[in-house]
Amino acid sequence: MMFVWREAFAGLRRNLTMSIAMVITTAISLGLLGAGLLAVRTIDRTEDLYYSLIAVQVALDEPTSADDRDCSSPVCTGLRGELEASPLVASVEYESRDDAFARFQRIYAGQSILQLVRPQSLPATLRVTMADPLRGEEIVTQYTGRPGVRNVVDQRSTVADLFSFLGSVRNATFGLAVVQALAALLLISNTIQLSAFTRRTEVGIMRLVGATRWYTQVPFLIEAVVTGVVGAVLATGGLVLGKVFFLDGLMSGRLLANTIPPIGMSDVLGYVGPVLVVVGAVIATATGYVTLRLYVRT
Amino acid sequence: MIRLENVSKVYPTSARPALDDVSVEVERGEFAFLIGPSGSGKSTLLRLLIREDVPSSGTVWVANWNVGGLAGRRVPRLRQRMGCVFQDFRLLPNKTVAENVAFALEVIGKPRHTIRTVVPEVLDLVDLAGKAERMPSELSGGEAQRVAIARAFVNRPLVLLADEPTGNLDPETSAGIMTLLERINRTGTTVLMATHDRQIVDSMRRRVVELSAGRLARDDARGVYGVAR
Numbered sequence: 044m045m046f047v048w049r050e051a052f053a054g055l056r057r058n059l060t061m062s063i064a065m066v067i068t069t070a071i072s073l074g075l076l077g078a079g080l081l082a083v084r085t086i087d088r089t090e091d092l093y094y095s096l097i098a099v100q101v102a103l104d105e106p107t108s109a110d111d112r113d114c115s116s117p118v119c120t121g122l123r124g125e126l127e128a129s130p131l132v133a134s135v136e137y138e139s140r141d142d143a144f145a146r147f148q149r150i151y152a153g154q155s156i157l158q159l160v161r162p163q164s165l166p167a168t169l170r171v172t173m174a175d176p177l178r179g180e181e182i183v184t185q186y187t188g189r190p191g192v193r194n195v196v197d198q199r200s201t202v203a204d205l206f207s208f209l210g211s212v213r214n215a216t217f218g219l220a221v222v223q224a225l226a227a228l229l230l231i232s233n234t235i236q237l238s239a240f241t242r243r244t245e246v247g248i249m250r251l252v253g254a255t256r257w258y259t260q261v262p263f264l265i266e267a268v269v270t271g272v273v274g275a276v277l278a279t280g281g282l283v284l285g286k287v288f289f290l291d292g293l294m295s296g297r298l299l300a301n302t303i304p305p306i307g308m309s310d311v312l313g314y315v316g317p318v319l320v321v322v323g324a325v326i327a328t329a330t331g332y333v334t335l336r337l338y339v340r341t
Numbered sequence: 342m343i344r345l346e347n348v349s350k351v352y353p354t355s356a357r358p359a360l361d362d363v364s365v366e367v368e369r370g371e372f373a374f375l376i377g378p379s380g381s382g383k384s385t386l387l388r389l390l391i392r393e394d395v396p397s398s399g400t401v402w403v404a405n406w407n408v409g410g411l412a413g414r415r416v417p418r419l420r421q422r423m424g425c426v427f428q429d430f431r432l433l434p435n436k437t438v439a440e441n442v443a444f445a446l447e448v449i450g451k452p453r454h455t456i457r458t459v460v461p462e463v464l465d466l467v468d469l470a471g472k473a474e475r476m477p478s479e480l481s482g483g484e485a486q487r488v489a490i491a492r493a494f495v496n497r498p499l500v501l502l503a504d505e506p507t508g509n510l511d512p513e514t515s516a517g518i519m520t521l522l523e524r525i526n527r528t529g530t531t532v533l534m535a536t537h538d539r540q541i542v543d544s545m546r547r548r549v550v551e552l553s554a555g556r557l558a559r560d561d562a563r564g565v566y567g568v569a570r
Contacts, residue, residue: 046447248431251391252492253421254448255414 047258051265054238061237062270065230069274072223073323074281075216077315081282081306082213084314086206088304093205094176097198099183101126101169107191108167112139118191119167126171126186131178136170143168166193209303224326231270231327232334235263239339260339264331271327272320279316286311342500342531343367343390348399350385350555359385361555362399367533367548369499372526374542375535376566377552383535386552387502390533391423392416404499421449424493424501424530428508430485432477438488439464439473445492459495467491467521483514487521494525501525503534507541515541539566 055062107118114123114137126135138146144162151157173179179197186195239246246259286306294305343366350360360382367373375383388394389401392408401408406419432441439460446456464470467487477485486506493501503522507515519541526532536542542549542565549564550557559567 244431245433248433248444249448250417251420251425251431252445252448253417253419253423253496255417258417258448258450 047261048265050262051269054242054262054266055269057241058234058238061230061234062266065227065234065270066274066277068223068227068230069270069323069327070277070281072220072227073275073319074278075220075223076322077278077282077311077319078285079213079216079220080315080318081310082209082216084310085303085306086209086213089209090206092304093202094199097176097202099171099173099179100196100198101171101182101186102166102193102196103168103191104166104193108140111167112141113137114139114167114169119169122186122189122191123169126169126182129182131174131181133172133174136172138168138170140165140167227274228326228330231267231330232338234270235267235331235334236338238263238266239335260335263335263339264328267327267331268324271323271325274327275316275319275323278319278323279311282311282315283308342369342371342404343533344400344402345386345389346400346402348386348389348396348401350382350389350394351397358397358555360389360396360552363552363555363557364399365550365557365560367531369531370526370529371548372523372532372545373534373548373550374545374564375533375550375552376537376542377558379537380554381552382555383552384504385555387425387504387533387535390500390502391420391425417449421496422499424490424496424498426486426489426493426501426503426506428505430477430482430489432485432488432492434477437474437476438469438480441477441488442492442495445495449496463491463495466494466524481514482510483517486510486514486518490518490521490525494530497528498530500531500533503532503536505536505538506534507536507538512540519545542566 101122103119103122107116111119114120119137123135123137126132140162143165144160147160147165148157171179171182173182176199179199183195183197186192249259250256286308290306294303345363345365348360348363349358351358363382363386375386377383385394389396390403390408392411395409400410403419404422406415408419411419433444436444442460442463443456446459451459461470461473464473467490469484469487469491472480472484477488480488486509490501490506501522506522507518510518515538522532522534523545546563546565549559549561549566551559551564551567
């Protein structure tokens with residue numbers, strides 16, 4: 044087997060510039076793929092984070108809200124009982140007008156809007172935590188317009204914009220990754236053909252002395268796999284650098300500090316890195332195999 | 342050892358068949374010349390024997406293999422039992438003499454310790470023991486052909502095929518090559534040699550199979566090259 048490895052590395056050295064181009068292209072496409080995977084992971088985590096916080100708010104109308112500290116009015120008790128009985132609902136919490144005002148004061152402490160708001164302008168609310176956060180819309184349709192209800196808001200729709208932004212980042216990254224991957228595939232395929240052509244005499248002699256097709260072609264496959272793996276390692280290195288020098292700064296900034304959960308080093312090295320190595324190796328092998336089948340007949 | 346039964350080979354680009362209904366048999370351990378002018382079908386016949394090509398009709402037997410009907414993945418097994426030598430030597434220019442010979446063992450997966458003992462033995466047999474570390478470019482034509490023969494013989498093939506092995510060599514060197522091929526033949530290896538070299542054929546007095554325009558023209562047990570040529 045030593046022989047096969049020697050041949051493979053001789054092949055990589057022989058087309059050194061081509062090998063470098065191949066590795067770089069592979070690294071870029073895998074890097075983009077890795078970035079996409081990190082985006083997906085971040086989106087999932089952000090969703091988890093937000094879904095544990097968000098709720099459907101059933102705001103009560105003025106007469107029902109007035110002077111009810113603990114949801115003791117018949118309308119409020121009725122609504123609350125009905126919500127708690129629903130299989131969609133995990134729990135219901137009552138926030139009276141005074142509690143709402145206290146929270147409002149806390150959030151906007153020191154800001155001028157505080158002067159304009161009185162307890163009377165805030166409704167009492169039933170905060171409904173969903174068993175399945177994705178089905179809040181059903182509560183909205185069921186309870187909108189009910190007696191005693193002012194309006195019903197699914198908070199998920201307010202964070203939907205954030206998710207759709209993260210989603211398009213992910214899609215754009217994957218799109219670029221696919222285009223780059225195509226370029227990498229063509230380069231790998233081309234290099235193998237070139238490599239096979241420069242070694243055709245050698246391969247012819249090998250076949251003549253009874254080498255199997257498999258034996259003559261394994262060096263080319265190894266060339267491809269080495270390219271894929273080296274590309275994946277470089278891509279992972281690139282992601283680490285990107286995380287340390289770009290993302291970490293961005294995420295700790297004022298805007299995003301507590302909005303998006305940070306990406307950890309373990310996400311890059313423990314999850315994306317191994318995935319990229321496997322993907323790189325598998326894709327390179329497949330490309331190499333198909334190329335040899337289709338174009339190299341010796 | 343080698344048997345052709347009504348073998349024809351037609352190339353799509355040519356009107357005349359390269360081989361036309363040829364039947365011939367070479368026994369185990371025999372030494373036979375295959376003669377005939379260029380284009381008479383000698384090379385085609387050799388190509389069919391090592392399954393570089395398949396016959397258009399008829400059957401080619403080597404040992405117990407029906408060569409034409411062999412599945413592609415079994416072809417290496419056939420070739421591992423055959424040795425081939427060519428006019429242009431076909432050595433690998435970036436490998437030493439010893440590496441060139443070892444190559445034939447490496448590609449079929451022989452263990453390293455076997456290679457280390459067998460290669461010097463074979464180089465000794467072809468009188469190149471002192472040149473194991475030379476590169477092919479440093480060898481004379483005769484030496485290069487000896488390396489090629491060593492490589493063809495190192496697996497102890499059943500059959501050694503030689504396609505004009507002396508075509509590029511002067512008469513004296515050619516004689517040395519022939520001595521070597523005879524020596525190999527005496528170990529029990531069947532040798533089939535395609536040649537144009539009248540002097541060699543006439544001096545050896547071995548079996549002569551002559552092809553002419555793809556047909557079997559003559560088959561003499563102890564023949565000469567021919568009077569008319």
